[in-house]
Amino acid sequence: MSNKAIVIGSGLGGIASAIRLRAKNYDVTLIEKNSDLGGRARTFYKNGYTFDAGPTVITAPYLIEELFLLFKKNINEYVKIIPLQIWYQFIFSDLSKFNYTSDHKVNLQEISKINSKDVIGFEKLLKFSEKIFNKGYLELADKPFSNFFFMLKQVPSLLLLKSYLSVYRFVSKFLKNEKLRKIFSVQPLLVGGNPFSTTSIYALILFLEKKWGVHYALGGTGKIVTALEKLMNEIGVKIIKNDEVVKIITDKKNIYGVVTKSNKTINANIVVCNADPPFVYKHLLDKKQNTFLFEKKIKRMDYSMGLFVYYFGSKKKYNDVQHHTIYFGDSYKDLLNKIFEEKILTDDISYYLHRPTATDPTMAPKDKDCFYVLVPVPNNLSKIKWDQEAEKFKKIIIKKLSSTLLPNIEEYIENDFYITPDYFEKELRTLHGSGFSIQPLFSQSAYFRFHNKSEIYKGLFFVGAGTHPGAGIPGVLSSAKILDKIVPKII
Numbered sequence: 001m002s003n004k005a006i007v008i009g010s011g012l013g014g015i016a017s018a019i020r021l022r023a024k025n026y027d028v029t030l031i032e033k034n035s036d037l038g039g040r041a042r043t044f045y046k047n048g049y050t051f052d053a054g055p056t057v058i059t060a061p062y063l064i065e066e067l068f069l070l071f072k073k074n075i076n077e078y079v080k081i082i083p084l085q086i087w088y089q090f091i092f093s094d095l096s097k098f099n100y101t102s103d104h105k106v107n108l109q110e111i112s113k114i115n116s117k118d119v120i121g122f123e124k125l126l127k128f129s130e131k132i133f134n135k136g137y138l139e140l141a142d143k144p145f146s147n148f149f150f151m152l153k154q155v156p157s158l159l160l161l162k163s164y165l166s167v168y169r170f171v172s173k174f175l176k177n178e179k180l181r182k183i184f185s186v187q188p189l190l191v192g193g194n195p196f197s198t199t200s201i202y203a204l205i206l207f208l209e210k211k212w213g214v215h216y217a218l219g220g221t222g223k224i225v226t227a228l229e230k231l232m233n234e235i236g237v238k239i240i241k242n243d244e245v246v247k248i249i250t251d252k253k254n255i256y257g258v259v260t261k262s263n264k265t266i267n268a269n270i271v272v273c274n275a276d277p278p279f280v281y282k283h284l285l286d287k288k289q290n291t292f293l294f295e296k297k298i299k300r301m302d303y304s305m306g307l308f309v310y311y312f313g314s315k316k317k318y319n320d321v322q323h324h325t326i327y328f329g330d331s332y333k334d335l336l337n338k339i340f341e342e343k344i345l346t347d348d349i350s351y352y353l354h355r356p357t358a359t360d361p362t363m364a365p366k367d368k369d370c371f372y373v374l375v376p377v378p379n380n381l382s383k384i385k386w387d388q389e390a391e392k393f394k395k396i397i398i399k400k401l402s403s404t405l406l407p408n409i410e411e412y413i414e415n416d417f418y419i420t421p422d423y424f425e426k427e428l429r430t431l432h433g434s435g436f437s438i439q440p441l442f443s444q445s446a447y448f449r450f451h452n453k454s455e456i457y458k459g460l461f462f463v464g465a466g467t468h469p470g471a472g473i474p475g476v477l478s479s480a481k482i483l484d485k486i487v488p489k490i491i
């Protein structure tokens with residue numbers, strides 16, 4: 001067996017795969033279409049501001065450290081990852097606030113302030129979340145689901161864990177207060193799912209956060225990408241930027257390499273796709289090889305919502321605003337229905353606000369604040385014309401920010417810009433511009449998601465958000481760990 005491996009795409013799943021393959025002695029080439037690495041986790045720089053484009057909440061940081069340990073390196077010499085005390089501040093339309101923190105006692109007090117009867121329910125919810133975590137994360141997140149019988153074997157325990165319930169219904173069994181139900185069922189939105197339809201397996205995130213905490217990389221998430229790029233250079237991963245794989249070379253069901261936009265042919269024994277699997281099967285491979293069942297599987301897929309992310313600097317500092325804030329608008333279920341089902345835009349938005357300067361002043365020029373606000377919107381199956389709608393939508397967001405968390409922000413904004421689902425479709429090549437690839441529904445999880453070892457081609461593998469276990473940094477880093485178990489050994 002010879003040892004050439006190509007990784008298509010430099011999202012965190014792709015980078016982790018390149019490092020893990022190198023540790024297994026593969027000769028690895030990583031190809032990224034954009035001029036910088038990181039995919040959704042890249043960084044935008046503007047006039048002294050550092051804007052993390054995507055992920056900001058770092059959980060399970062040991063998964064990042066493991067990549068350095070594979071080469072006996074000390075992560076602290078590359079990047080500093082620190083725990084946060086206040087994980088999230090939740091705000092409601094009546095402007096009442098709830099701090100969710102690393103201190104369990106404080107959390108119970110906060111719950112008690114809203115509804116003292118829900119304190120016991122919350123303790124029970126956490127205990128149940130731990131059971132799901134033990135099964136869904138510790139046991140299954142880094143295991144390949146290529147075999148239907150392996151999936152079948154898991155079904156009884158998944159049923160016992162109530163995986164047939166949505167996260168919202170699951171949480172509602174423990175908590176009576178509507179505000180608390182929203183707070184503790186919001187996690188699917190962080191990985192592209194509707195809390196009202198995402199399988200309750202994702203309630204494991206509650207315990208995952210409790211176990212390892214919520215972290216921040218000093219200098220922003222981009223510093224994790226820079227650190228991993230440095231590691232890749234040290235260990236001899238070849239990195240090609242600014243070139244796009246336009247075809248995966250196959251002969252019937254075998255893989256031989258890739259062709260890039262600049263007309264390079266690069267041969268390889270294995271190809272690992274970090275690019276979005278539905279996009280890869282649709283545009284980079286010969287559809288004739290797909291079996292009838294596989295075609296059906298692709299056709300029935302539901303995609304995650306789109307994202308409108310508005311990045312801006314503020315000449316004034318808003319010192320009362322926490323690092324991570326989640327604001328719930330008046331309509332919630334109805335809003336999610338409009339986003340996921342009806343696929344229409346609405347004024348009554350909910351949002352996530354990132355203020356890294358709450359922890360790290362280096363993210364903005366002196367005495368200024370750095371922000372991004374993320375608003376879930378329909379993906380591009382909506383046919384929304386973002387070139388016509390985006391400016392109007394930006395104004396709606398600014399008005400909402402001004403009337404909720406950032407009074408008079410319109411007077412202080414500078415260096416602003418935004419991305420829409422078009423960015424995800426065109427720049428990152430994600431089908432339908434979805435923010436997180438396919439949705440985390442039960443019918444699209446584990447065996448039913450895109451397999452890490454291609455179900456069609458020999459030598460083709462998938463990592464990243466569209467594969468098992470799914471989106472989010474812990475998910476995509478775990479998908480790279482699965483490679484260790486399924487790529488051929490080099491003899």
Ligand SMILES: Cc1cc2nc3c(=O)[nH]c(=O)nc-3n(C[C@H](O)[C@H](O)[C@H](O)COP(=O)(O)OP(=O)(O)OC[C@H]3O[C@@H](n4cnc5c(N)ncnc54)[C@H](O)[C@@H]3O)c2cc1C
Nearest residue numbers: 009011013033039040054055056057245275464465472473
């Ligand atoms: C705004 C936002 C906020 C988020 N917040 C969080 C958070 O706080 N915490 C968290 O854990 N997760 C968060 N997530 C989710 C997390 O960022 C993603 O799930 C994860 O980073 C995706 O990684 P990936 O490995 O799937 O690759 P991606 O980041 O999707 O990268 C894929 C790469 O492949 C490249 N590519 C595609 N096609 C080709 C081709 N043909 N040739 C060459 N290159 C190609 C793309 O350019 C891209 O760079 C967030 C996501 C977004 C968008």
